[in-house]
Amino acid sequence: SSTQQLCKPSLKSPNVRDDEYADVEWDNLGFGIVPTDYIYIMKCSKDDNFEEGQLCRYGNIELSPAAGVLSYGQGVYEGTKVYRKEDGRLLLFRPDENAIRMRIGAERMCMPSPSIHQFVDAVKQIAQANRRWVPPPGKGSLYIRPVLIGSGPTLGLAPAPEYTFFIYASPVQNYFKEGFAPLNLYVEDEYDRASLGGTGGVKSITNYAPVLKAMSRAKNRGFLDVLYLDSVNRKNVEEVSSCNVFIVKGNVISTPPAAGTILAGITRKTVIEIAGDHGYKVEERSIPVDEIMDADEVFCTGTAVGVAPVGTITYQNKRKEFKTGIDTVCPVLYSTLMGIKTGMIEDKKGWVVEI
Numbered sequence: 439s440s441t442q443q444l445c446k447p448s449l450k451s452p453n454v455r456d457d458e459y460a461d462v463e464w465d466n467l468g469f470g471i472v473p474t475d476y477i478y479i480m481k482c483s484k485d486d487n488f489e490e491g492q493l494c495r496y497g498n499i500e501l502s503p504a505a506g507v508l509s510y511g512q513g514v515y516e517g518t519k520v521y522r523k524e525d526g527r528l529l530l531f532r533p534d535e536n537a538i539r540m541r542i543g544a545e546r547m548c549m550p551s552p553s554i555h556q557f558v559d560a561v562k563q564i565a566q567a568n569r570r571w572v573p574p575p576g577k578g579s580l581y582i583r584p585v586l587i588g589s590g591p592t593l594g595l596a597p598a599p600e601y602t603f604f605i606y607a608s609p610v611q612n613y614f615k616e617g618f619a620p621l622n623l624y625v626e627d628e629y630d631r632a633s634l635g636g637t638g639g640v641k642s643i644t645n646y647a648p649v650l651k652a653m654s655r656a657k658n659r660g661f662l663d664v665l666y667l668d669s670v671n672r673k674n675v676e677e678v679s680s681c682n683v684f685i686v687k688g689n690v691i692s693t694p695p696a697a698g699t700i701l702a703g704i705t706r707k708t709v710i711e712i713a714g715d716h717g718y719k720v721e722e723r724s725i726p727v728d729e730i731m732d733a734d735e736v737f738c739t740g741t742a743v744g745v746a747p748v749g750t751i752t753y754q755n756k757r758k759e760f761k762t763g764i765d766t767v768c769p770v771l772y773s774t775l776m777g778i779k780t781g782m783i784e785d786k787k788g789w790v791v792e793i
């Protein structure tokens with residue numbers, strides 16, 4: 439099949455013992471690529487149907503130099519994590535939400551996309567095939583990265599004539615090398631992340647390279663990451679390069695609305711629900727940057743980042759310090775979320791999917 443032209447299909451079906459582990463220093467994981475055993479590849483034919491996908495040995499994939507994604511950025515990606523429970527079972531968290539988001543993003547980028555069933559089944563297959571790379575309980579997770587690209591050749595600006603969906607996986611622990619230390623953020627007031635009518639609300643690959651400039655500038659100034667403002671008035675906070683943002687004031691938790699320019703985070707959506715269950719009033723509304731500078735507490739959410747406390751925000755030479763530590767909201771939400779994801783807290787919502 440055409441999938442076989444892209445990679446070497448696996449010679450043997452993966453048959454990994456439940457208690458088998460890859461040779462990894464589990465205590466030294468960060469958030470970087472560790473090549474695992476298998477990737478998953480599924481191609482889409484001209485009639486917009488995805489053929490049956492296939493597990494292949496981990497390695498490079500072959501692409502036309504004229505692939506639409508390479509010149510014109512036609513692509514979307516996802517991220518989700520697999521946790522290993524004490525009893526060896528592998529747990530996924532709301533993978534259908536990733537599937538739906540990929541479909542919405544693909545539609546925005548003029549691409550066909552796998553069905554929800556195809557997506558979730560593929561994620562399960564890649565996790566199972568790479569199961570010896572899922573860290574031991576408490577040592578992190580296997581990060582799963584599904585990607586959908588315009589792989590067919592096109593010279594003129596047009597949707598690619600062919601699409602490829604692939605997934606790879608890498609064992610990870612903390613996204614920021616500082617671990618759970620509070621984040622120091624810099625409010626960007628020159629470069630924008632997303633614009634009204636743009637693609638900021640979907641996980642288009644084109645949303646990410648443009649933030650690198652602001653990120654590296656902030657890093658050079660000693661900050662960990664960047665908080666972006668709305669591109670119209672540079673007045674309301676939007677999100678951080680790799681995660682959503684929440685503020686706490688008294689009993690009210692607020693986050694900017696995911697209405698086009700803000701990535702509709704699955705952790706964001708989950709934390710909104712968990713915070714409500716914990717008795718907080720949760721508001722999705724515009725948050726002026728002046729208001730965030732007056733918050734009691736600020737935290738970020740994302741699949742890679744988790745729920746991370748913000749220690750300081752610097753805006754136009756003003757540096758504000760926020761409450762962090764055990765008496766704050768962030769660790770409560772974090773431990774509830776992690777408890778559910780890792781099977782330590784009963785999942786009453788049907789969020790956890792066992793592989």
Ligand code: COI
Pocket residue numbers: 516517518679680681740741742743
């Ligand atoms: C995730 O949180 O999973 C993402 O995809 C964000 C990425 C910048 C690591």
